[in-house]
Amino acid sequence: MVATSSETGARRRSTGKTGPGVVWRVLGIVAGLALAAAAVYAQTFTLPFEQRGSALTIKGAASELVETNRFSVKVTSVTAAHAVNTKGTSGEVVKVETSNLFLVVDVTATTPKEPMQLGRLQPPCLLTADGRRYKPTDKVDESLTMFNKIVQPGLWSSGVLVFEVPEEALPGISLVFSPPQGGIVVDSFAPEAEIDLGLSDAALTRLTSQAEELYSLVDKT
Incomplete structure (x- = not known):
């Protein structure tokens, strides 16, 4: 079939x-x-x-110790200047000027566990009342500033940070101090200290009226 x-x-x-x-x-x-x-x-x-x-921000004021879980920092003084002495490429003393103001911020810092050195990828900056940020000036030799210091656990390291800022940006300005970040991986929970420099009213008038004609970074080191 x-x-x-x-x-x-x-x-x-x-x-x-x-x-x-x-x-x-x-x-x-x-x-x-x-x-x-x-x-x-x-x-x-x-x-x-x-x-x-976003970083974890701990706020404080100038002359106060601001403590985070990675570092502690204090602003010890703030100076305004129309020009600064720095080092040239051959080590000679060089005078640099600005059409704004140089703001020289003295800081001291320590860490509880690991050494820390400031970096250019995420440097300390000045934060204005309206949210603008100013990075440290590139007109001065970093070896004369806090960038050249290695902050060791249990020890205090001091240095200066130098900024160029328009005078009209100074009222209510703060220093934002943060640890260095890696170039690829960014720690979203890295702490930062936001320190009010106290530049308002009488303090601001006194700072600008007493601005130094020449501030020497070379003599300071």
């Missing part, structure tokens, strides 16, 4: 074998469910937007 085409198709359907198209559809569904589950799992560990990339 010769089987008809309808009988042959019936026997093929009755074997229970699944075609390749069905297999790929099932795998696609499983993969989709896995990705959805992974996304939900990852969201439970995602920081809120306002916390991403």
